[in-house]
Amino acid sequence: MEGISIVQVESELGAGTRGSSLGPMAVLIEDYKSQRRLAHLNRELIPNTYGGLVADGGFNKAKRIDDVISHSKNVAKGVHEALWRGDFPLIFSGDHSNAYGTICGVKKFVGNKRLGVIWVDAHADLHSAYTTPSGNMHGMPLGIAVAEDYKQGGEEFSDNWDEIVELENTAGKLLPTDIAFIAVRDTEDAERGIMEKHRIQNIEVNSVRSEGIEDTVKRTLEYLEDCEQIYVSFDVDSMDPDMVSRGTGTPVPNGLSLEEAIEINKGLVKDPRVIAWEMTEVNPLLDTKNKMAESALKVVYGVLDSLNKRS
């Protein structure tokens, strides 16, 4: 690892509520008010495409998919370039649909090496255009990446869906068995079907608390023992809205405490197989006094501490 660089992805194309594109900057502002540990890092901006937010593009089963496709290419490029330089990318992204672009970029970099993904989130994000209840693509990044039976629901959106699934020539870029969930607690039948079929591990909040952080981290990394490289994605809605903040698009009760989120992410990133880390879904427009960004920053600082010990 040469250095650490920030990939600042200001898109909220996949969200149903406006404001998460301001999340990355909200975290950077908190850093400026605090220890200024991010200010000197190399930072690449992948800008928001406000124009794309005006209409849903007419695809109500995968809203704004045309813009998500072009944006995902930019994200993939930014993440790939950071990895190519030898940097560890800290990805600060607006909504979670950006994670698909990151998976493409990471996968392109690792080539044939087996990639594992650790998803710390209230949601499984395993939907497709054929199963989604909302049409919001932030519920789909893992669903697109695993491309599980993606044509089963009909042909209505197949051109767009084929295009996004095959982006960067990495269709089937992630095996469902190479996903590990932590704190997932709000899922739909279609997602539970995939999770059960592939016995995808989810360490629930209760287990995190009863078994402890060390065990949670150990079990997650061991579950992915066959993966050579790992990408960790931390959605702030994994944290509890009452204990931490409601500054996120789709808050779900009974989540992680801030301390648990800090320790889990710190622990995961100690593993040298982890080559990219993302923080996503901070929405300052839904927040009070930027509390979510302030909390997310503490998680980022924990990750930096672990990375500095690694190098």
Ligand SMILES: [Mn+2]
């Ligand atoms: Mn998510």
